[in-house]
Amino acid sequence: MKTTFSRSLQTTIIFLMVAGVLALALGGYFSSTSDFFGSSFISAQTWVSTRYLTVRDFFNAPNDIVSLQQRNAQLEAEISGLQTQVIQLQQQLTDTQVLAALVDFSQTSPESVYKAASVIGRDPSPFLHYIIINSGSSEGLRRGMPVVTNQGLIGRIDAVIANAARVQLITDPVSAVNIRLQNADTDAVLIGSLTGDLALEMISQDIEVQEGDVVLTSGLGGNYPPDLLIGQLFNLRTRDYELFQQASVQSTVDFSRLEIVLVIMNFKPIDVTPLNPEETP
């Protein structure tokens, strides 16, 4: 009984002492001592924690590399797919821009009826400048119909089958187009060449023309409708001893990159051959 009482007293004294120490510590009387122990504890914990994380990373790193490689492969595959989509969309955008430009062009001259066609080939002979388009007589195309782009005249239909047509470009060496110079208000003849360059001939010597003058179809001869844009005049050559002035024409059309063209469906070429005076023997 006496022993039990003394143990209870000891426990009570210990609790009172601990409570007293805590009360003193909370009251700020042990601040320097608690700071010392606190900082030592935090330093030790930081050191242990850092070493633990290092060891954990060492053992977990291979798994991360494998998962990162897989993720990287997935992302690269996604990038490839997206790049393919971007290329396809760019192509669609280009086609849309071309078609929009053609629509804009057709709206500027609503009196004409247009039929769009894709360029699917070129003449196998390098001596001739012809293209092949994917519309033919089944869609109403006929020989002699003019062909344009939104940038200007490119030629006229030379031959037609059911689903395709061959177009003679104005750059063909045999091509001759009656034109007028917008500023000088004079007529001349535009001819093609082997190299695809365009030249103006039959410009009268007494007409004053200037480089940069706009070249339009005149409609004379009945092969083309009037006022179709062809290009600009440059490199004028005037020699006193020649009957006519000569010049080169910078076409507004890039003939090497023709993709979609417009056929003017409601223009019927006029054959003026019977009206030409016959040669007397």
Next chain:
Amino acid sequence: MKELIALPLLSLVLVFQTAIFSRISLLSGYADLMLVALAAWALQEDVETSWHWAILGGALIGWTSSLPWFIPIIGYILMVALARLMVRRIWQAPILAIFVIVFLGTLIMHFLSILVLRLMGSPLNIADALSIITLPSLFLNLFLALPAYPIFRDLAVWIYDIEDVQ
């Protein structure tokens, strides 16, 4: 029966010619794939249908092109005649032979084209035509001739069941 491969094959050659090779120009000249194919075919020793191929290829080109239809037919027949002559009598080195045949065939085709176009009133300048069309075309045709011979050798082996000793 296997000889009928000429029809789809030469049609394919025509498609490639008009859709691709006629758009890849060097100066103003471009390769004549049909000419190279016919030359490579005609130089195969065991081939007996090179004349038929020449007429068919010429007709296809003549039908597509704005050139008079008989120019490619005559040009290709002349080239095949040269090739057969060379195979039988003169030359045994196939790579050199195809270079010579393609060279001469290109000149024949271009001279025929220039001659007939001039006769028809086209204002072609012969010097310009030779320098900016014929010379670049020659280069491109010779470039194509190199892979053409072995390809058509394999085709001849397949069609005629011959032993390929080369």
